[in-house]
Amino acid sequence: MKDLAERGRFGDYGGRYVPESLVAACAEVEDAFREARSDPGFRERLGTLLALHVGRPTPLTPAPRLSAELGVTLLLKREDLTHTGSHKINNVLGQALLATRMGRTRLIAETGAGMHGVAVATGAALLGLRATVFMGERDVERQALNVFRMRMLGAEVVPVGVGSRTLKDATSEAMRHWVGATGEAYYCVGSVIGPTPYPWMVREFQRVIGDEARGQCAEALASAVPDYVVACVGGGSNAAGTFAGFVDTAARLVGVEAEGGAGASRGRLGVLHGFRSLFLQDEHGQISEAHSIAAGLDYPGVGPEHAYLRDLGRARYVTVSDEEVVAAAVRLARTEGIVPALESAHAIAWVIRAAGAGELPPGATVLITLSGRGDKDMSTLKELV
Amino acid sequence: MKDLAERGRFGDYGGRYVPESLVAACAEVEDAFREARSDPGFRERLGTLLALHVGRPTPLTPAPRLSAELGVTLLLKREDLTHTGSHKINNVLGQALLATRMGRTRLIAETGAGMHGVAVATGAALLGLRATVFMGERDVERQALNVFRMRMLGAEVVPVGVGSRTLKDATSEAMRHWVGATGEAYYCVGSVIGPTPYPWMVREFQRVIGDEARGQCAEALASAVPDYVVACVGGGSNAAGTFAGFVDTAARLVGVEAEGGAGASRGRLGVLHGFRSLFLQDEHGQISEAHSIAAGLDYPGVGPEHAYLRDLGRARYVTVSDEEVVAAAVRLARTEGIVPALESAHAIAWVIRAAGAGELPPGATVLITLSGRGDKDMSTLKELV
Amino acid sequence: MSLEKRLRDRGRKLLMPYVTGGITDDWTGYLRSFAAAGADAIELGLPFSDPTLDGATIQEASDAALARGATVHGILAEIEGLDLDVPLVASTYYNLVLRDGTSAFCAALRQAGVAGLIVPDLPLEEAGELADAAAAAGVDLVLLASPSTPPPRLYEIARRSRGFVYAVSRMGTTGERAALAESAGALAERIKQVGDRPVLLGFGISTPEQAVEAARRADGVVVGAAIMRRILDGAGPDDVGAYVTTLRRALDQESDERR
């Protein structure tokens, strides 16, 4: 498949639907990224950061006990083992390096669960930048410890009290703030969303997941390529990064959304936050609030590439319920000693369901990206388990 | 230096001061360990677990910004990046494999901060064992999320309501429980403490830290070996594992204790929990309660090997205050984007002080073991920062 | 008659007050009072759940209107019967346009008597489809320019905008500000150098003094948040009309003095 991303479009999706005041800033980011990605010095610096600070490559871990129970062969790509605890850091370090290259002195970001915010605060500290993180007031309450983690790292956390007071509104507020600060600040988007070049760029920074996993699968599997490649989808960055490594293989790609945040599965064409894609909206075109037990999936849209892969039939998007997710998290913990982030547990939950329903043929090989660790979700789970 | 550990003694320290009912059990553990460590199959299985589940090798990360501020060259051994978030897992997987080899079906453990308990719960889940973790009632309150993490992983957590209701009492209770369960249960000690063979065995399972770091320093430093090797000391396992890689070099070894839990620095000869070493005690020989902001250093004694290294003058033991520790944690977070466990922050705090006081010569190379990540300490820090 | 011609025909500094459609039960009263107070055009906000370019006041107004049940088609139905002698310029976010599809949306505007359309999250590159649909329906698609817009692009915007060019006075969101940004006048002049479309300055204009200052270098001003703040605080059509009148008088007086 040709990479359409470079042109800023994925079929009918993507684009740069931003106020005129941000057009130049987006274009600068795009130019800088094009330059950086073909600069061996940049790639090397990023590679070093990923190896020495993030702990890459992350392992591909077999899950023998759960595999035996399900009658399939599971392999887990362990983004939960990265520094700060989720795949978000891969993208953040790429963008933070880009920001320093562009001479910016401050990072702006939105965050939902706080994982992207923590990653941004971390990248900023590491590179000597300031950081301003917007976070919905409801998430500030739900994820109080991540808020404190960011502050501990020296970031300013700005609670957003408008709208649904979650990720969607934090994203709007971050964009508003950027409009007034394009000279000194770099907007570090946390998923494969936003205006061109973000969906493309973030996927490129996350493709390290898929590229590593591809090589590791070749070692671990007789078939070299797994039959299924499964990842959870909020905005879609861990899935996009994973899929990038397998899109040119025969592997079936499955993106798992939260029932209450199923942009790809149940969204309608729309435009928000600078990009054209599928969004949950009411009959009048007003954007709906998403609801998921996993704050990181609490987003009403999906990255444009996923909308495109869905239309092409190259990837499939499915949903699981909060109950299935909690059960899956507990099951993985008890069989493999891994407490996944609730976001990541969506991918596990679908595999459990599909294996049980015979949808996954017995003996199928399944790569699951574990996008993050569950530490942040302990207080949520405590109420439920 | 000859390895005295194999004989169960470190000079005047160590030994097996256990009730007669545990003598046979300890001897069985020792025999099994001697056998296992010379069995290539065991070593390979453990190596695979460490690579695929734990994420070893952990990186050796330069800390350029803090180094520049302090005028020395810091290298951080990143045990905080391991699965479950601290070095404890290295030891636990070794012992858990040993337990299965011995036909045991359950792990018993004590825990203070909960990191060893979480590691034990994890190792048990991974290998299909049951786990019973003893934890002082005060720690159960202070570390509520780790308690839930253990339960999520399927472990039984038993609150201990006697004595100071912290790690010391949890350890006593675990030993009491083991007396009645030696047939089916394996006691998985969490540090280089306890009766022979534990101090030796736990150090051997933790030496992977020092061995990796030694090789990584050889790559990273012109001098191949750092001038200083610094680690925090509770029971002393991360320090023992680190030192093991450097004991035969010219590196100066420094163990950093909490002011309120300084067994090596301020303890007197005694016997507790099966071993002879240095313990904080009152004039009458009653064991004192330790007090540290870092629950994992809240232990009144120190592993026998450290007492021995101190007497030999091969390692030096120093203390830092809670205030220095909190300031060090914040400083590392803001300069390097790493929020360390409060335990690990002790090592940082001493280096900051020693560099400031000119005790570390300008340009000195310093390896610091970051034994764990700070996520567990967020609520403690929140009150203080 | 085209929007641009209607504006030119006024022969004075232009004043375009803004109101969020559906903000109160009798919100169309504001349209009448604006017309009576000397508005040359009225910007009619079609409220969107996620107004990413708006500051706190217009966000609050949008939320309030939506909470009252306001919808695009409800608002358009309410204005269809009105007989205002000033042109209405709808402004909304692109998602609401896509909801109906560009053609249907423009046809609905036209049907309701709306003359122009502003879509702040639709920059030049993305505007093609809507521009065509608007042209086909006889609605003028107004493009925005900003202080950060580089010259060649500014030329293109001036060329492709219809009705007038909406000059965003400052790098920021809508909302009242203490002083008019430095960048405002310079931008207006830059636009006028590259085209001959009328230029209206908006964002951050709330006092008569600011309006006068802005109109010195532009063809007129848009006043939004200052009006919505008053409405949210309970001001009715007469009160707000009186405020618009003071703006009108200030602009006219200044023109008279300059003549």
Added chain:
Amino acid sequence: MSLEKRLRDRGRKLLMPYVTGGITDDWTGYLRSFAAAGADAIELGLPFSDPTLDGATIQEASDAALARGATVHGILAEIEGLDLDVPLVASTYYNLVLRDGTSAFCAALRQAGVAGLIVPDLPLEEAGELADAAAAAGVDLVLLASPSTPPPRLYEIARRSRGFVYAVSRMGTTGERAALAESAGALAERIKQVGDRPVLLGFGISTPEQAVEAARRADGVVVGAAIMRRILDGAGPDDVGAYVTTLRRALDQESDERR
């Protein structure tokens, strides 16, 4: 006269009740009442902060005594003047022995009139130094055997123990139990097969029935937690003495019947 000889001279099933030193103000009253009730020896617990082999009752008693300010030397001073005609056997953890050093500690015991010493966390391999010091001071160091002790080691324990062998009836800590463990009698017999030291069974013996059952295969019993439970619940020397008397009678009656 050696502890062993004094025990043998009783010519009956042995009863060794236990008390934690310093548990109450007049705790030495318990010693007197035990003697009067027919104890053959008394185990005197020197309380330690971390009694790792004790169950909840003796832990509680140790904590209570320490909270009252009990110390090894204070307790020894209190017994020094007492003129009991049953031997006292101190029991404590090794840390308290090391506090003074083995020789000084044994000398202090001897000085206070203590005949024997039990150190439950000091197994055979580690006992050498203390055994020497105890022998030098004329104190009998009693070793413990447990159901898990293998035969050759049991022989060594029986050989090196002085006074008697303390047979731990079950794999567990001190404390009352509903039934005497299966392992108890078997262990006692195994010890008697490998040596001729008297064997006292302890751990979990609280009722006269259990005492009788235990004494069938051993030379006597130790009763600890059951006594301390009563003391912690407020029983004075007379009450506890009465309890010890019931144990004494049960043991004697059984012996008579068997004869």
